């Protein structure tokens with residue numbers, strides 16, 4: 195009988211890389227020819243993709259069997275995007291990207307819990323994404339729910355209350371700063387707080403590539419009405 199300790203040892207002996215697909219020499223061939231694997235190149239790729247998307251003229255991306263098979267050995271996404279689960283905010287569409295191009299971390303309210311943080315670290319350390327974009331959006335229901343907690347003491351059932359807890363400090367800061375549109379201010383504040391947290395994470399997997407200019411972490415907010423992403427917190 196295999197002991198629990200032996201099982202854990204066997205499981206942890208599996209290289210992290212094999213869980214998601216190895217990067218090898220072939221993986222370099224999988225990088226789309228138009229994707230820049232530098233922080234600035236990646237940001238420009240997303241900017242340009244969104245610019246075209248917002249005009250409503252974006253071309254279809256390659257969804258062929260050939261493309262799927264080409265990606266089979268590995269992935270080499272150009273950016274990680276932490277975004278909201280909102281069905282109106284699908285990152286690949288907003289940025290005109292296709293299969294194998296974005297490493298997406300999604301939950302309602304685009305917060306970073308342990309699972310999200312681990313996913314980001316994996317994207318940076320193993321997949322070598324040069325850009326992490328924290329993307330919020332206009333009329334975000336999760337931020338609105340946090341606003342309702344602050345304003346009315348609303349109590350949400352199940353895990354929803356705990357899920358939106360990390361957004362509450364953003365609402366309180368936005369409220370303190372004043373302004374006419376507390377929801378929009380809270381959405382931006384929520385993004386900025388996450389960007390700052392990631393930039394100042396004590397984890398060397400993020401700190402080292404930032405210090406060596408191999409990684410940028412930026413914020414953005416998506417306008418449902420205009421289809422445009424306003425990038426901010428670019429430093």
Ligand SMILES: [Zn+2]
Pocket residue numbers: 278279280302303304331333334335336337
């Ligand atoms: Zn949302």
